[in-house]
Amino acid sequence: MNFLxxxxxxxxxxxxRVLTVGYGLLAFLxxxxxxxxxxxxxxxxxxxxxxxxxxxxxxxxxxxxxxxVLVISWLMITIILTTARDFGLGQFASEMTIRVLxxxxxxxxxxxxxxxxxxxxxxxxxxxxxxNNELDALAHxxxxxxxxEFLPRLISGVISVVALASLAxxxxxxxxxxxxxxxxxxxFEYYTRTISKILDFKIMAGLFFKCALFGLAxxxxxxTAGLETPKKLFMVPVSVLRxxxxxxxxxxxxxxxxxxxxxx
Amino acid sequence: MNTFHFKVGxxxxxxxxxxxxxxxxxxxxxxxxxxxxxxxxxxxxADGVVPGVPLVFSGIEIGHVTxxxxxxxxxxxxxxxLPERHxxxxxQDSIYTLDKPLIGSVKISVDSGDLVGAALPENSTxxxxxxxxxxxxxxxxxxVKAILANVExxxxxxxxxxxxxxxxxxxxxxxxxxxGMLEGVLGSPQNARAVTESLDKTRALMTKLDTLTAKTDQWxxxxxxxxxxxxxxxxxxxxxxxxxxxxxxxxxxxxxxxVAISADVKAGTQDIAALRAEIDDAVRKANALVNEINKLxxxxxxxxxxxx
Amino acid sequence: MxxxxxxxxxxxxxxxxxxxxxxxxxxxxxALIPLYQRHYDATEAGRQAxxxxxxxxxxxxxxxxxxxMTPAQRFVTQLAxxxxxxxxxxxxxxxxxxxxDVPYPHFxxxxxxxxxxxxxxxxxxxxxxxxxxxx
Numbered sequence: 068m069n070f071l072x073x074x075x076x077x078x079x080x081x082x083x084r085v086l087t088v089g090y091g092l093l094a095f096l097x098x099x100x101x102x103x104x105x106x107x108x109x110x111x112x113x114x115x116x117x118x119x120x121x122x123x124x125x126x127x128x129x130x131x132x133x134x135x136v137l138v139i140s141w142l143m144i145t146i147i148l149t150t151a152r153d154f155g156l157g158q159f160a161s162e163m164t165i166r167v168l169x170x171x172x173x174x175x176x177x178x179x180x181x182x183x184x185x186x187x188x189x190x191x192x193x194x195x196x197x198x199n200n201e202l203d204a205l206a207h208x209x210x211x212x213x214x215x216e217f218l219p220r221l222i223s224g225v226i227s228v229v230a231l232a233s234l235a236x237x238x239x240x241x242x243x244x245x246x247x248x249x250x251x252x253x254x255f256e257y258y259t260r261t262i263s264k265i266l267d268f269k270i271m272a273g274l275f276f277k278c279a280l281f282g283l284a285x286x287x288x289x290x291t292a293g294l295e296t297p298k299k300l301f302m303v304p305v306s307v308l309r310x311x312x313x314x315x316x317x318x319x320x321x322x323x324x325x326x327x328x329x330x331x
Numbered sequence: 332m333n334t335f336h337f338k339v340g341x342x343x344x345x346x347x348x349x350x351x352x353x354x355x356x357x358x359x360x361x362x363x364x365x366x367x368x369x370x371x372x373x374x375x376x377a378d379g380v381v382p383g384v385p386l387v388f389s390g391i392e393i394g395h396v397t398x399x400x401x402x403x404x405x406x407x408x409x410x411x412x413l414p415e416r417h418x419x420x421x422x423q424d425s426i427y428t429l430d431k432p433l434i435g436s437v438k439i440s441v442d443s444g445d446l447v448g449a450a451l452p453e454n455s456t457x458x459x460x461x462x463x464x465x466x467x468x469x470x471x472x473x474x475v476k477a478i479l480a481n482v483e484x485x486x487x488x489x490x491x492x493x494x495x496x497x498x499x500x501x502x503x504x505x506x507x508x509x510x511g512m513l514e515g516v517l518g519s520p521q522n523a524r525a526v527t528e529s530l531d532k533t534r535a536l537m538t539k540l541d542t543l544t545a546k547t548d549q550w551x552x553x554x555x556x557x558x559x560x561x562x563x564x565x566x567x568x569x570x571x572x573x574x575x576x577x578x579x580x581x582x583x584x585x586x587x588x589x590v591a592i593s594a595d596v597k598a599g600t601q602d603i604a605a606l607r608a609e610i611d612d613a614v615r616k617a618n619a620l621v622n623e624i625n626k627l628x629x630x631x632x633x634x635x636x637x638x639x
Numbered sequence: 640m641x642x643x644x645x646x647x648x649x650x651x652x653x654x655x656x657x658x659x660x661x662x663x664x665x666x667x668x669x670a671l672i673p674l675y676q677r678h679y680d681a682t683e684a685g686r687q688a689x690x691x692x693x694x695x696x697x698x699x700x701x702x703x704x705x706x707x708m709t710p711a712q713r714f715v716t717q718l719a720x721x722x723x724x725x726x727x728x729x730x731x732x733x734x735x736x737x738x739x740d741v742p743y744p745h746f747x748x749x750x751x752x753x754x755x756x757x758x759x760x761x762x763x764x765x766x767x768x769x770x771x772x773x774x
Contacts, residue, residue, distance in 0.1 A: 111681035112667075112674055118339045126342045159435070196660075204657035208724060209648070210671045230346040237349055260392050263360030264385070271357070 088291075088313070095291050096283075099218055108214040116215050120223035124185045125231055132180060132231060133238065139176065140239040143168055144246045161261045164243040170265075170274060170329075173235040174228075175322055178281035181228055182314045186285040189220055190310040193293025194303045202294075217290050224286030229278045270329070277325045284317040362414035370394075370451070372409040372427055372439070373402075374459035379437040380429065386411050387430070388441045393417035396439070409459060411439070422448035427459045651721040653714070654732035659705045665692065665716040666701040672723045691719045696753045711746065714738050718750065731762045744772045 102108050144164050151160040196202050196216075205212050240262070248254035266274075292310025296302050358364065374380070377399050386394035394413025402408050425443040439459065451457070659668045669688035673679040679687070692698050692715070700712045708716065714737045721729055734743045751760060762772075 107675075107678045110674065110678075112670075112684070115681075118336055121343070122335055122339045126338050129342065156435075192662075199658055199661070200656050201658055201660050205660065205671075207648075207652065207657050208672055208676075208720065210675045214675060215671065226343075230343070233350050233353075234346055237353055240353075257391070259356075259360040263357065263362075264383070264392070264395070266357055267361070271354075 091291055091295070092287060095217075095294075096287060098213060099221055099287075102211075102213045102218050103222075105214075108218065113214050113219065116219040117222050120219045121226055124181060124223045125227035128180075128184060129231075132177075133234070135180070136173065136176075136235040136238050137242070140168055140173070140235075140242045141246070143172065144239075144243050148246060161243060161247055161258055162265060164247075165240065165262060165265050168239040168243070169236040170270070171322070171326070173239055174232040174274065174278050174281060175318070177228055177232040177235055177278070178285055178318050178321075181224065181231070181282070182285040182311070182318065185224070185227070186289045186314050187307055187311055189286060190289035190293045190307045191303060193290050194296040194306040197294060197296050198298055198300055198303060200298075220286050220290060221283060225279050225282035228282030228285065229275065232278045232281075273325065273329065277321060280321050281318060284321060285314055288314045288317055366415040367412050368394075368415050368418040369454050370411040370413070370421065371454065371456040372411060372459040373456055374407045374409060374429065374461065376461055377407045377409065378429075378461070379431055380409055380439070381437075384436070385438045386413060386441060387438045388417070388420045388443070392438075393420060393441075408456070409439075418453070419450065420446070421451040422446065423451050424448050425451065425457070427457055429459055429461045649726055650728040650730050651724040651726040652730050652732055653717045653721045653734070653737075655736040656732075657717070659713065659716055659720070661705045664702050664704055665708070665712070665719075668705075668716060669720050669723050672720065688719070688723065691723055692716075694753060694756065695719055695750055709740075710738050711741055714743075714746075715750065722756075729758065729760050731760055733764055734762060735764065735768060742771075 147163045147167065148157075148160050151157050151163060193216075202212060244254065244258050248258070289307075289310045292306055292313060296306035380396060380399060382396050382398055384396040385392040386396070394411050394417060397410045397412045399407060399409045420443055421441060422443045425441050425448075428440050428442070430438045430440045659665070660671070663671070666685060666688050669691060670681075670684040672684075673687050674681060674684035689698065689701060692701055695715055695718065697712065697715045700708065700716060703712060705713065705716075714734070717737070718731075731747065734747060738746060747760070747762065764772075
């Protein structure tokens with residue numbers, strides 16, 4: 068009996084923890100949105116911070132990221148093509164390529180890439196800001212950190228994931244064409260038709276929304292995780308660890324939900 | 332110059348331009364810059380047809396299903412859309428078949444025969460055929476019945492054909508009268524030729540029916556033939572075809588007669604034009620039916636399914 | 640000491656526990672206040688911050704970030720930030736903790752004598768450091 072009660076209690080505690088995290092995220096997001104709509108947020112300084120963040124999140128990694136996309140896309144396309152031709156389903160190769168790479172894999176990998184590189188950095192930075200009392204100092208000065216610390220990171224996260232994912236998808240589409248038809252225009256009509264068949268308005272809007280959500284998840288969650296760090300230096304790695312686990316979980320949830328919406 | 336801002340600006344601009352270019356390409360691919368051509372397909376069953384199912388001509392996708400619904404009579408109406416540039420592949424005598432391969436997706440294929448036929452006007456309703464013989468037979472029987480009724484109608488004693496022939500006799504009678512020559516001159520020789528043409532068509536159809544009956548026999552009495560119920564249905568169709576053939580033979584005889592009469596006077600009346608239209612109509616329908624039967628029955632098909 | 644930390648928001652404090660934002664320059668740290676509290680535009684906020692640093696006689700530290708500053712420069716920036724708050728009281732909490740490598744009573748007095756600064760600065764320090772202030 069005791070055992071049963073204990074397990075029910077631990078289950079309840081877990082649920083409460085999850086709900087608290089969810090509520091914290093939502094509350095923070097609401098705050099960010101109201102800051103976004105506040106006219107006073109929008110000055111030259113905020114804009115400069117956004118530009119700086121976009122630079123660090125997206126532009127700086129561009130060469131490495133594009134190489135990585137080229138390699139991954141080329142690998143996937145080759146695998147799909149070979150398998151499809153082996154099974155006599157060559158005419159479905161282009162459709163498979165677009166569905167697998169453009170709609171699912173590349174946005175997902177982009178989100179993971181940004182999460183690993185910028186998400187973890189953001190989490191560490193915010194955690195250090197908190198442990199070092201920098202946030203307390205800002206609070207003492209009555210300067211809200213939202214418009215120049217958090218909001219630019221959220222915006223740059225969304226912009227970067229959307230932009231990098233679209234670049235990656237464009238590369239994959241072109242690479243797919245080159246892999247299937249080579250350097251000539253013979254397959255253009257057919258390829259165009261395949262693309263038009265798959266990418267209708269709903270799918271494109273969904274893809275955009277998914278990328279934006281990814282961008283939000285890989286910045287919002289590290290920020291809130293950093294803010295929750297206890298004021299002890301040795302808790303910073305723990306905070307980053309927990310934050311990154313939550314980011315990974317959120318990315319999975321977004322991917323699964325988007326798949327469910329698309330195919331069910 | 333602020334390199335920071337320049338790089339971010341360049342990145343944003345390049346991504347935005349590429350994205351816009353791709354969106355424009357997508358809109359082009361989806362036929363946004365072109366007028367859309369609509370077509371309705373009536374089907375006995377919409378099994379497997381969903382919005383997005385492609386319309387395929389010679390293996391190339393030219394359009395897709397946008398919606399399906401029921402009409403007032405409970406028939407299934409499938410709306411198909413295609414870019415205007417592809418509308419030229421659709422002819423009035425095109426045949427639409429629902430294609431359900433074992434592997435791959437459902438598609439509707441169009442067969443346009445020769446590409447010199449009359450173009451199909453927009454928003455027309457065409458029949459969608461299902462290559463499933465068991466489901467198609469009742470529909471087929473209904474069609475055969477309808478055509479048979481039509482042919483019979485033509486050859487009834489009090490029918491238009493007979494009436495026309497009677498009329499012709501009067502005309503010929505009149506020709507010998509006082510004002511006969513005048514009427515004869517007024518009638519155009521084209522009308523007479525029209526009747527002859529109709530006759531030729533009827534004969535061609537009869538030959539076709541002959542071969543079809545032979546094929547049906549072969550099919551019916553083959554060792555590994557169809558299930559009993561299907562066999563009965565097919566036997567019914569066969570009887571009807573025989574019937575149609577004999578009716579058409581009758582019509583042929585009558586027509587020959589009519590031509591013989593009108594050849595004497597080299598004259599025609601409005602009646603003959605009407606008659607020609609009616610016979611043409613019956614012949615066209617019967618022709619389409621024969622085509623259909625030929626297409627549907629897997630006489631020459633390999634029953635084995637080849638897996639990769 | 641806890642008493643100082645619990646002073647209300649009407650008091651501007653300079654203290655070790657209130658560090659500068661590490662990835663912003665001295666100028667930006669000070670300019671944050673007019674920028675995000677009083678909603679001046681970026682140029683005007685920067686100008687005000689610069690004027691304040693110049694008043695304290697340390698305009699040269701404007702582009703430096705916290706890790707690149709000497710303790711004295713860090714103290715000046717924190718002091719300028721506290722001054723920028725324009726609160727009725729200004730408390731310097733244990734200056735020895737920040738200005739550990741300079742004779743700080745003299746340094747603070749020198750700063751206070753610059754230009755036309757108005758108002759009083761209150762210094763809270765350990766009682767055993769009292770002798771240092773008897774100049």
